[in-house]
Amino acid sequence: MKSGQASPRVANGLFAAGSAADALRFHRGLPRVPALQRRKLLATVHRNRDTVFGRRYGFDGITSVEAYQARVPVGDYESFRPYVERIAAGEERVLTREPVLLLEPTGGTSGGSKWIPYTRSLKREFQTAVRTWIFDLFRRFPSLLSSRSYWSVTPVTGEKHTTPAGIPVGFEDDSEYAGPLGRLLQGVFAVPGEVKYIRSIANFRYATAFFLLRAADLGLLSVWNPTFLLLLLDQIRQSVEPLARDLFDGRLRLPESGEGAFPRETRLPPCPDRARALQGAFSKEHRDRYRVVWPDLRVISCWADGLARDHAQRLREIFPGVTVQPKGLLATECVASFPLEAARGSVLAYPCHFFEFLPQGGGPPQPVHRLDVGEVYTLVVTTGGGLYRYDMQDRIRVTHRWHGLPVIRFQGRTRLCDLVGEKLDEGHVQSVLLGVLATHGTRSRFLLFAPERTPTGGYYTLFIEPEEPLSPWHAPAILEAVDRGLRGNFHYRYARDLGQLEHPRMMVLQENTGQETYIRRCVQSGQRLGDIKQVLLDPRTGWTTVFTGGKRPDP
Numbered sequence: 349m350k351s352g353q354a355s356p357r358v359a360n361g362l363f364a365a366g367s368a369a370d371a372l373r374f375h376r377g378l379p380r381v382p383a384l385q386r387r388k389l390l391a392t393v394h395r396n397r398d399t400v401f402g403r404r405y406g407f408d409g410i411t412s413v414e415a416y417q418a419r420v421p422v423g424d425y426e427s428f429r430p431y432v433e434r435i436a437a438g439e440e441r442v443l444t445r446e447p448v449l450l451l452e453p454t455g456g457t458s459g460g461s462k463w464i465p466y467t468r469s470l471k472r473e474f475q476t477a478v479r480t481w482i483f484d485l486f487r488r489f490p491s492l493l494s495s496r497s498y499w500s501v502t503p504v505t506g507e508k509h510t511t512p513a514g515i516p517v518g519f520e521d522d523s524e525y526a527g528p529l530g531r532l533l534q535g536v537f538a539v540p541g542e543v544k545y546i547r548s549i550a551n552f553r554y555a556t557a558f559f560l561l562r563a564a565d566l567g568l569l570s571v572w573n574p575t576f577l578l579l580l581l582d583q584i585r586q587s588v589e590p591l592a593r594d595l596f597d598g599r600l601r602l603p604e605s606g607e608g609a610f611p612r613e614t615r616l617p618p619c620p621d622r623a624r625a626l627q628g629a630f631s632k633e634h635r636d637r638y639r640v641v642w643p644d645l646r647v648i649s650c651w652a653d654g655l656a657r658d659h660a661q662r663l664r665e666i667f668p669g670v671t672v673q674p675k676g677l678l679a680t681e682c683v684a685s686f687p688l689e690a691a692r693g694s695v696l697a698y699p700c701h702f703f704e705f706l707p708q709g710g711g712p713p714q715p716v717h718r719l720d721v722g723e724v725y726t727l728v729v730t731t732g733g734g735l736y737r738y739d740m741q742d743r744i745r746v747t748h749r750w751h752g753l754p755v756i757r758f759q760g761r762t763r764l765c766d767l768v769g770e771k772l773d774e775g776h777v778q779s780v781l782l783g784v785l786a787t788h789g790t791r792s793r794f795l796l797f798a799p800e801r802t803p804t805g806g807y808y809t810l811f812i813e814p815e816e817p818l819s820p821w822h823a824p825a826i827l828e829a830v831d832r833g834l835r836g837n838f839h840y841r842y843a844r845d846l847g848q849l850e851h852p853r854m855m856v857l858q859e860n861t862g863q864e865t866y867i868r869r870c871v872q873s874g875q876r877l878g879d880i881k882q883v884l885l886d887p888r889t890g891w892t893t894v895f896t897g898g899k900r901p902d903p
Contacts, residue, residue, distance in 0.1 A: 356536045356565065360493045363533055364486045367479035374480045374699055378751045381698050382717045386413055389702040392732060395469075400442045401431060401736065417713065422706075422728055422737045425462045431734070432463055438513030443734025444469070450516040453838040454680035454771065463517065464680045469732025473700040474683050481676070481686040485568070488689040489646045489671070495567020496538045498560060500576060538563035549845050551602040553583045558591060558600050561626055562619055566642045570649040572675070573769045574659040575805040575848045577650065581638075581666065582804060588630050596623035638667055648672045649687075653758040654766070658801060677742060677758050682729045684742070684756070691750035693757065704728040704737065705744075719746045719754045726762060765887040767799040767806045768848040770840040774885040780833035781810070781884065788826055791815040794862025797884060798891045805848035809892060811855050813862040823854045857895060869894050 377384050393416060397407035410416045421427075434442045436451060444467050451463035486492055509517040534541065539559040546552040557580055560566065571577045584591065594600050598618035629640035638645070648667060652660035652674035664672045676685035676694035682701050685694035696703065696716060704713040705725035713728060727740040741762040746754045765772045777797055785792065794813035799806050810830065812818075818826075831852050835841040843849040857865075866882055869891075 356496055357494045359533060359536045360486065360495075364483055364493065367483040370476050370479040370699075371483040374476075377699060378753055381753060382715065385698060385702055385716055388699070389413060389416060389730060392469075392702065392730060395446075396444050396734070398441065399445060399734075400434070400439075401734065405736075413715070417704075417737075420737050422713075422739050424739045424741065428735065428738070429462070432465060435465055436463065436511040436513060436515060438511075438515070443736075444732070446732075448515060448734075450518065451511065452518060452680050464735075465733050467733050470734075473732050477676075477678070477683040477686045477697045477700050481688070484688050484690075485647065489567075491644065491646055492567045495565050495644050495646070496536045496563045497533070497568035498538045498563075498566065498570065499533075500571040538566050546602075546607055548602070548604045548607065549847065551604050551607060553580060553846075554587065554591075554603055555600060556580060557583045557587065558594055561591060561595060561641065562616075562622055564622060564625070564642070565644050567644050568647050568649065569645065572651060573848065574650045574652070574656055574663050575768045576846065577648070577663065578659060578804050579847055584626075584641075585630070588626060592623040592626050595619045595626065639669070645670050649675055651675050651758075651769075654760050656768075662803070677727075677744065677756065679740065679742070681733075681735055681738060681740060682731050684727055684729065684740070684744070688750070691753075691755050693747055693750075693755040695750060696754050696756060698753065701732070702730040704730075706739075708743070716754065717752070721746050721748055721754075724759055760887065763883075763885075765799060765885050767801065767808075767887075768843050770837065770843040770849060772808075772834065772837060772840060772885060774883060776837060777834070777885045780830060780836075784826055784829040784833060787829065788822065790818070790822070790826065793860075794857060794866070795884060796862070796866065796882075796886060796891065798886045798888065800889050800892060802850070805843070805850070806889075807850035808852045809855055810852060811857055811862065811891060811895060813857040813859065818856060823856070827852050827854055855892060855895060861895070865895055 390411070393402070393407045393410050396402045399407075402408070405420045410419060428443075431442050432451070435448050440447065443465060446467040446469055448465045448467060449471070450466050452466055453463055511517065539556055543552065543555045543559065546555055560580070561584070569577060590601070590603075596618060598616045600614040600616065625640055629637045632640060645667065648663055648670055650656070650660055650663065650672065652672065660672055660674065664670075673687050673689075674694065676683070676687055676697070678684070678686070683697050684701075684703070685696050687694045698716060703716055704727075705715075705719055706713055706728060708724040708726070714725065719725065722745070724743055724745050727742045727744055729738050729740055730736050731738070741764055743759040743762060744756040745759050747757050748755050761771075763774045765774075765777075781795065781797060785795075790812075792812050792814050794811070796811040797808055798811065799808050810827065831844070834852075835844065840849070844851075863882070
């Protein structure tokens with residue numbers, strides 16, 4: 349295993365130089381966004397007119413945005429699932445003329461997971477955004493050019509998978525998001541790519557912490573959910589002595605055996621200075637601790653909106669003086685926005701896809717240039733990967749404009765709960781819960797599944813008002829089955845394995861209290877009584893306190 353062999357300034361400098369063209373096109377296109385969006389759509393439609401989807405919706409006759417909207421309906425993943433299944437089976441030219449390079453898994457509905465087709469065009473769309481963002485980082489924080497970085501992009505997957513027709517499932521390497529230029533960054537990654545193949549979560553965390561601590565010149569930490577980094581910091585705090593020992597003599601000793609191809613003990617050059625720095629850091633006050641560990645750290649990139657806001661704020665407190673930059677809205681399906689320091693937020697990634705916005709209060713879809721500042725919209729996207737008028741079910745708010753371009757902030761998801769990146773869909777949760785309760789012969793008057801935050805992530809609680817009392821052994825069996833069923837969701841399983849989500853819990857409610865208490869909270873939050881519709885999956889936290897009358901029981 350090799351780490352730290354490339355010169356950061358050379359590799360980062362080459363990447364910045366190669367990304368300059370994307371950044372320049374982005375800025376030069378700002379006065380012509382409506383025209384460029386129209387051109388993007390018509391080029392995508394024309395390129396894919398001779399496909400199963402294109403023939404069905406008459407792509408060869410579409411010459412305007414209005415014609416496209418009239419012919420193609422807005423759809424969610426379920427409307428695309430039959431097409432994706434045909435792609436997975438090996439059929440060509442289903443959604444795109446281009447071959448499908450891979451299918452990337454993400455959270456889903458009734459089946460718990462879904463596969464997003466990736467073509468060269470879609471990868472280029474992602475690369476355009478990533479390169480423009482990183483170029484801006486180097487320009488705003490020039491010291492990053494001489495620093496190493498840590499990117500947590502691709503989840504730990506273990507074995508590689510393919511469909512029966514041989515189509516790969518999942519990215520091969522994190523740097524694929526940045527394209528061929530991303531290979532330049534591999535040489536300055538603080539954590540070598542082989543670590544992602546470690547099967548044991550305890551070993552994965554320990555190895556990641558070990559390599560991060562070796563990087564005295566770490567300048568950028570890029571993670572998705574801030575709880576991922578908070579858990580790594582906990583790992584360091586709990587393992588200071590063994591980590592210092594391993595740094596001192598250059599021997600990474602994984603705490604658990606059974607890693608197969610990954611060696612349990614890895615020899616590297618000793619780092620006695622880093623070992624002493626680690627031990628010294630944890631003898632100092634909390635606010636100085638990580639400044640000693642990583643004196644060159646300048647930027648932490650992570651989610652900071654929605655339910656991630658509190659955890660991002662905790663990172664700001666742990667790393668005073670370090671910029672915690674909120675990530676833009678990037679999903680498996682598309683990249684909707686990315687941060688620019690000058691814009692004071694995340695700007696719409698207008699060169700990447702064709703965007704439409706459904707007003708929260710109803711009405712026709714709006715184009716980019718007609719969005720109102722302060723309003724909330726649901727995002728609809730057309731991509732080079734074959735998703736046409738795809739309802740992302742992501743709600744965004746336009747906070748302000750920058751050079752005419754909307755700066756947007758993620759508000760939440762429609763019918764989706766995403767505490768730490770698990771992306772639970774109500775359809776999947778309903779299928780699992782009702783199936784488990786039926787199997788266990790349990791009938792309920794009231795049922796609610798809701799999240800709760802913790803300092804390092806969170807957990808879900810099943811609030812149930814059963815028709816018959818539950819026996820002492822019944823609740824654990826139900827929760828075990830629920831957890832097992834929800835693991836069919838790719839992201840939920842990942843969050844559980846990493847420890848970002850704890851095992852689900854249960855609260856048995858007293859008779860005839862569930863619905864009444866639920867309605868009371870809704871009314872108190874401003875909903876009209878006639879508009880209240882109970883949902884099974886509620887993204888609001890704090891339900892335990894609500895159902896206990898303001899008293900939080902012991903976990």
